[in-house]
Amino acid sequence: MIYDRSNIFARILRGEIPCKKVYEDPYALAFHDINPQAPTHILVIPKGPFCSFADFSAQATEQEITGFIRAVGLVARQAGLDDSGYRLLANHGPDSHQEVPHFHVHIAGGRPLGKMLA
Ligand code: AMP
Numbered sequence: 525m526i527y528d529r530s531n532i533f534a535r536i537l538r539g540e541i542p543c544k545k546v547y548e549d550p551y552a553l554a555f556h557d558i559n560p561q562a563p564t565h566i567l568v569i570p571k572g573p574f575c576s577f578a579d580f581s582a583q584a585t586e587q588e589i590t591g592f593i594r595a596v597g598l599v600a601r602q603a604g605l606d607d608s609g610y611r612l613l614a615n616h617g618p619d620s621h622q623e624v625p626h627f628h629v630h631i632a633g634g635r636p637l638g639k640m641l642a
Contacts, residue, residue, distance in 0.1 A: 525625070527573040533626035537571060547599045551591025554599045554631075563634025564603050564610070568596045574627040576616040596629050605633040611640075 528534070536543045536555070543555035546566055557565040570592045574580040580589070600610050610633030615622035 525575045525579065527575050527579075528625050529573070531625050533567075533569050533624050533628060534573070537569070537626075547595065547602065549591065549595055551588055552595035552599075554595065557630065561630075562632040562637065564605060564632065566599055566603060566631045567628045568592070568599055568631065569626055569628045575625050576622060576627050577614045578616050580627045596631065600631050600633070603631065603633070605631070609633060609637075611637050 532541070535541045537553060543553075545553065545555045547554040547568075550571065552568055552570055554566050554568040557567050570580060570584065570588060572580075572584060572588055574584060580592075584592070596612065600606065603610075610631055613630040613632065614628065
């Protein structure tokens with residue numbers, strides 16, 4: 525799949541449209557989901573042009589992967605979710621209903637989330 529530079533998260537990364545930013549470093553940007561499914565629902569995206577987890581896990585450098593994973597953990601910790609718990613979710617491809625073709629991890633928490641795919 526060829527990366528679509530006009531996708532909404534690419535536009536957020538370029539500063540063309542706003543987001544409710546909660547964290548940024550050289551590897552990742554994190555912001556509140558516009559349509560939250562839980563009291564805390566944050567999206568973490570890598571800075572590089574990766575379509576999905578499949579693309580990121582295969583093509584990203586070790587530094588990009590390490591930096592991104594550390595950022596996800598930091599954002600969840602800073603959101604105060606370490607003790608109560610949280611769910612990470614990343615969609616890839618049609619069966620997953622991935623809507624935005626820039627790799628992103630959802631961090632959801634702030635209430636009991638129920639069974640995994642309920
Ligand atoms: P996915 O189905 O995994 O691709 O999830 C895409 C997510 O992006 C959804 O939860 C949307 O609510 C969220 N979303 C779409 N546009 C924006 C935006 N401009 N700012 C923040 N979140 C967004």
